[in-house]
Amino acid sequence: MIEARGLTKMFGDKKAVDELSFIVHPGMVTGFLGPNGAGKSTTMRLILGLDRPTDGVALINGRPYAQATAPMRQVGAVLDAKDVHGGRSARAHLRALAQSNSLPASRVDDVLDLTGMTEVASKRIKGFSLGMSQRVGIAAAMLGDPEILMFDEPVNGLDPEGIVWIRTFMRSLAARGRTVFVSSHLMSEMALTADHLIVIGRGRLLADTSTDDFISENSAARVRVRSPQQQDLARVLAERGAVVDRVEGYLELSGLRTEEVGDLAAEHQLTIHELFQQRSSLEDAFMELTGESVEYHAGSAPHAPAPPVSAQQ
Amino acid sequence: MTAVTGAVPDQAELPDSHGATLAAAVRSEWTKFFSVRSTMWALISTFVFTVGFAALVSWGVSTSYGQMSAQDRASFDATGTSLVGLTFSQLVIAVLGVLMISTEYSTGGIRGTFTAVPRRLRVLLAKAIVLAVVALAIGLLSCFTAFYVGQLFFASKHIEAHLGDPQVFRAVVGGGLYVAACALFGLAVGTVLRHTAGAVTATIALLIVVPPLTLLLPGRWGDAITRYFTSNAGQRIGEVVHTTNALGPWTGYAVFTAEWAAVLLLGAVLLVRRDA
Known part of the structure; x- marks a missing residue:
């Protein structure tokens, strides 16, 4: 020990x-x-x-x-x-x-x-x-x-x-x-x-x-949705108990599945342009956890593809 | 490399041992010392320098003895002259002492050493013991050989010394003791400074560059510093004819011993305190 x-x-x-x-x-x-x-x-x-x-x-x-x-x-x-x-x-x-x-x-x-x-x-x-x-x-x-x-x-x-x-x-x-x-x-x-x-x-x-x-x-699935009626959609989703964030022009939410989001939008006659599930990887979770503590940041390239990890399997 | 499965055998049935004792550390340091090439080269060089210079200088002196003044003949030291090569071999052996610890730092091996034996003073003591034993052995071998080689040349002029003459045996054994002291001086400086280049430079400076320069110091203090300075004190043990203004053979050796011991003590304190 x-x-x-x-x-x-x-x-x-x-x-x-x-x-x-x-x-x-x-x-x-x-x-x-x-x-x-x-x-x-x-x-x-x-x-x-x-x-x-x-x-x-x-x-x-x-x-x-x-x-x-x-x-x-x-x-x-x-x-x-x-x-x-x-x-x-x-x-x-x-x-x-x-x-x-x-x-x-x-x-x-x-x-x-x-x-x-x-x-x-x-x-x-x-x-x-x-x-x-x-x-x-x-x-x-x-x-x-x-x-x-x-x-x-x-x-x-x-x-x-x-x-x-x-x-x-x-x-x-x-x-x-x-x-x-x-x-x-x-x-x-x-x-x-x-x-x-x-x-x-x-x-x-x-x-x-x-x-x-x-x-x-740390790898909970999140749903992203884009709509011209972003405000109304956010309100409707929040009423259903979803936790909603605004990220990069999308609404990002947890607590609801994509099917539920689609049904809800139809019910309220809200237009949806994009709807998909975002599964954060473990690497993302780790980066999120340690993000603020990283000693040396590699400039600002938030969407840089992660380097391939050798021999995963 | 052959492919291995990565399976670990059951915990090995290791006999109950005494663990990381001082004796174990000495065995380990002995293996480490003799498993790098620099050690054998340094030991061979020590012997070759000591004996080679004995032959060269003794030959030169014996051929020119006829032209020497009465005063020079009176202060002629057949034993001391045959050990003149120590001036060079002391450096070789001191550098070997430096390397014994400084390469641990330059290679990073010190971390493995201290992980295996976390009691650091035990490691340093083991190194000192191995170094002292080996340096004394090669020092005695070199000095006795150099002595006999020198006397072969002197015998032609009937000015040779014999081991049975007063002080002669002490001086030849003393040459070996001086070699051991120089090795420990190098180990001590290496322990304090840790970097090979710096420690080698410092050792050479302290053993042969600075000692003659101290003669330039004025007054009684200057004289005292000259007498007590490292090799100025330590080398007296290899002489039969007393050098004027110098310390006696054993007093000089004791002073040099105290000097390297003090540096080694400082090294020991730093070794325990510093991060490895």
């Missing part, structure tokens, strides 16, 4: 993490979601004791991580896959880590096997692709076969096959009772992987909820 209590980290006078409190439970994948620069990596470093919190505490199984006697049995973390001395072979890198926690040398072969890196184990890490480096990082995290696993943006740099692999891997860890805490800035990726979501923006907690709840709450 990972616990953050009032975790705060200042860099100069900038708050990177702002009074974050949450609990990450075992037996499930917890997604740590937020736009780039939201403070996800900093929070993970605080949990691991790599950065000192300005205020608050981070606890692993009730104790600060720095006090762990067998750290690698408790926690395995993959922060930045390139955070490794490239001059060493994968095997030497893993052997040194295993030795630091008195783990048997056989674990090195086990984790090389687990990550499919056995054949390249004697090669120097310098020449590895980002995907291979990710696997070395995962191998290192698994050396102590820890109860808690933390991954910072693990799908970055992975090919589609690798993405499916790590998704399956994390789900199977959780299924075996481990605590899996994984950060991402991709809602769609988390929707496929995480059971629970902790959403942050600008260092602040925005949501702490199950993925199912998050989806049903």
